[in-house]
Amino acid sequence: MFEHTEHDAKSSHALMEISDVSKIFTTKHATLPAVDGVNLTVNAGEVLCLVGESGCGKTTTARMAAGLSKPTAGTISYDGQDIWSLDKAGFGNFRTAVQYVHQDPYASLNPIRTVEATLTAPLRKHGLAKNGKEAWEQATQLLRRVNLTPPENYLSKFPHQLSGGQRQRVAVARALSLDPKLIIADESTSMLDVSIRVAMLNMLGSLRDDLGVGFLFITHDLAIAKYFGWQGRTAVMYLGKVVEYGPTPEVINxxxxxxxxxxxxxxxxxxxxxxxxxxxxxxxxxxxxxxxxxxxxxxxxxxxxxxxxxxxxxxxxxxxxxxxxxxxxxxxxxxEDGHPGDRIRPPEPAGATSTS
Structure with a gap:
């Protein structure tokens, strides 16, 4: 259930397009433009990193991309179709193909479900496993995929019996259970220790390379974007707008x-x-x-x-x-364009005469 075709893994078509998307929240006292006119694309098998300070609109953009929140204006297209114009069956297929990994591994898993129950529930619900034995076998395969081995040591455990890194791996395994084409990872490593964070990023990278899964990777840390999205692109957000957008090596270096x-x-x-x-x-x-x-x-x-x-x-x-x-x-x-190798000049000292 994990295999994608060679065409899927190497295709450069736009898997998801975010076109002129805005999200406005209205309160009794103010109108808050959380996202304003954002345009982004994620290709099949590509990593797009979305970075910026807390409150810049990254998570709101991610939730709209996942179909969890409807934009005030603009369109979210998956495989060339506006997701909010899909019928019920089409929207269900979209929600299957695009999976979300939340920031907090302590809150994203049901505390009264074992790991086995967490992983087998979507398999049974969507008809990907015919019986309990087949669901169990696929759950063990999922745990091996996210490097929780031997799987038998984890299937019967509850979330409180796992470390933060183990919980987040279970969350990724759950996202993989429906064979997604795109994973939206919202600060999915920010609550992990540094050593665990690197292992987690390496694991996600192997999923990208082995399965051809695309990633919309949300982070506030450009060092993380550099490590995980070096061969992809990075978009920098500030107060709801994208202010810089291009290949990650160009943006970082x-x-x-x-x-x-x-x-x-x-x-x-x-x-x-x-x-x-x-x-x-x-x-x-x-x-x-x-x-x-x-x-x-x-x-x-x-x-x-x-x-x-x-x-x-x-x-x-x-x-x-x-x-x-x-x-x-x-x-x-x-x-000042025309000098692509030049870095932005630092501010001049007070009293200096500008030559620009």
Whole structure:
């Protein structure tokens, strides 16, 4: 039940398209644009990493991609079809093909179900196992796939008898039980210890390579995106918008948007000399994130941006445009395009004369 065809694994067609998607939440006192005009694609067998600070809209985007939340505007298409125009059977097939792995392994599993019951329930419900014996055999195969061996040691256990890493592997095994084409992993390693996190990422990588499963991988850590999505693409979100989007090596090694640079500067650096060269606070003018209920005019990042220009960045909202082999939403970076190897200049000292 785990095998995909060679065509599935190597196809480059758009498995999922997120087109001009927005999500607005309304309260008694405010309108909150959690996601605003996002465009993303995930190809078959590809990893797309979606990164940004907490509250930037990553999880809301992921929930819409999984069909768990309906967008206020825009379309979510799977295999070329708008998922919200599908009939009941078609939507059920979509929900089978796209599986979600939650952040918290302590809350995502039913505490009164054994591992065997957790894994066999979807198999029986969707007719992938004809009887109890066949369901048990497939459950053991799933546990081997996520490196929980020997499977017999885990099938009878309840979630509270497992470590955090083991629980998350069971959650991944459950997602694999329906032979998905796309897995949406929402901060699925953030609550794990570092050593367990690496093992988890290696396991997910083997699923990507062996089964041709595509991933929409949500994380706040660009180091994780670099490790897991190096051969894929990375989209950086800020306050509901994508501000930089392109091949992961380009985004990580030569970041163009000042927010992407700030995220990279926040990654711990073991080399003291390299750490000393990083600007404190990522070089940002402010650590305070604006409220969605009262977004700044123009570019929403300009109050924190070290290269923002008065009369431009605080007036006009930048579009996401091609820059240096990726797309960037920044007036200053777009103006200075033509030097793809150059890094963004640090802010000039007070009193210095700008030559730009």
């Amino acid at each position: 030569n970041p163009q948007h000042p927010y992407t640079r700030a995220l990279l500067d926040a990654v711990p650096e073991p080399d003291p000399d390299a750490a000393a060269r990083k600007l404190e606070g990522g070089g940002l003018k402010s650590a305070e994130i604006p409220s969605l209920a009262n977004l700044p005019s123009g570019c929403s990042f300009h109050p924190r941006c070290p290269i923002a220009e008065d009369g431009l960045c605080d007036v006009k909202e930048p579009a996401l445009a091609p820059v240096a082999r990726r797309s960037v939403s920044c007036h200053v970076v777009q103006r």
